[in-house]
Amino acid sequence: MSTNRTKGAHPHPITELCKEGSRLYTTALRAGRVSRADTEAAPCLLELALLHPDPDDPTWLRPVPPAVALAQRLHPIEREITEHRRLSVQLADAFEPFMALGMQTTTTSDSITVLEGGERINAALNLATAQCQTELLTVQPSDRVSERSLLRSLERDKPLIERGVKVRSLYQHTARYNPEKLSYVARLSDGKVEYRTIDELVERLIICDETVAFIPARDDHQVALELRHPGLVRYLVKVFEYLWDRAVPMSAGTPYGAATDGITEIQHSIAKLLVEGHVDEAIARRLGMNVRTCRAHIAKLASALGSGSRAQLGYLIAQSGILEQEH
Incomplete structure (x- = not known):
């Protein structure tokens, strides 16, 4: 193998060694040294400072004791952690004078947050669903939802379901004829979620643990409201339950069959x-x-x-x- 291999041509994380590097380091620890020529296949050993030249014969390399090597790798990490802790203390000190004032001046506006832009809306939704512990309620009107949006919903719902959060979602009857939605439902219909459809829904709604709700504030869905006022959230939960009781389970088949008068x-x-x-x-x-x-x-x-x-x-x-x- 060529001896002019440049540094960085054998990259891997500092938390692990390649298979050849692990073998050679083990050999060096047991024998006390290893040939420099043998390490050409694993330059990471020198890059990670696990070997150093033998002072008596530079054609050989001696191992750095594991405890010493570990300390060398941990030192910059611990220094970074210390710096972050220092910054955390500074931030806490900076906000401390305002905390008492914030506790004294709780108003309705504190419970309503205006979210502008898709990125901020999704960030707030992701945070709320990540903190959701009991139940997620969603209302999703219109079947004109892209596959990308459905996959994003799937990615958001799946961790909730895996940790035992109950999910109930309302769609419109037309969702039954949307292959993307049916595929989405099939991927999650394992008893941990419930899907129902109803003929008419007005707007989107997401409620987490009956404590925080999200509703659109503009038709283009680029502005949303995050609601944490208990009275508002309680009202929206009642609206959801009203719709839910009148909806048809997705598993019940199509509700579009013709009645006796021939009208669907x-x-x-x-x-x-x-x-x-x-x-x-x-x-x-x-x-x-x-x-x-x-x-x-x-x-x-x-x-x-x-x-x-x-x-x-x-x-x-x-x-x-x-x-x-x-x-």
Whole structure:
């Protein structure tokens, strides 16, 4: 092997030796020395100062006692730890005058934090879920969620499930026809999580341990509110439970089957929103589907009721009594 091998050509962490380095260091400790030529295959021994030249014969190398070598490696680490401790004390001293004031002036604004930007929102969510010990509740409207977002949710949920945290998530019925969501559910549906769907959800909601909640504050989801006010969080938990009791377990199969009147569950939901005066785009957004799919359902609803126009459809829906039926 070439003897002009440059330093750094045999890299590895300072906390371990390569197999050849371990063997040669063991040999040197037992025999008291090792040939310099033999160490060419493991230059890390010299880089980590585990061997030093024999003062009587430089063609040989003698081992540095393990206790001495360990102390040499630990010294810079301990020095760094000491420096961090010193900085921690300085920070504590700097904030100490304000701590008493902060305890005396607890207001509603202290319980509401505005999070701007996706990075800060995700950092706050990651911290809250990492501290979650009992239960995570989530509301996830719309099926138009990218695979990347679903994988990020999976990565966030998995450690929770592994440490025994209960997870309950609400989606819209349209999630049942989203392959990405179904794959996501299948990867976690081992009894430790519950998924249900409902026809209509308004906005996203995440609640950890009934102590902290996150809601969007802008339509583009680039601003969110972190809520820690007990009254607000308690109210949002009640909203979640209200929706949860009316939702259908994901394992129960599709809720879109046609009723005896030939109108499906989703078409009943569309009919209700049509009568309330919502336009196609608003209906699609609230039910978590694209506008084309929404209009296709409206066309089927019109056909089932024998409507020839949009104006007549609203009248026929009101006259048919379908909105008074239980679905």
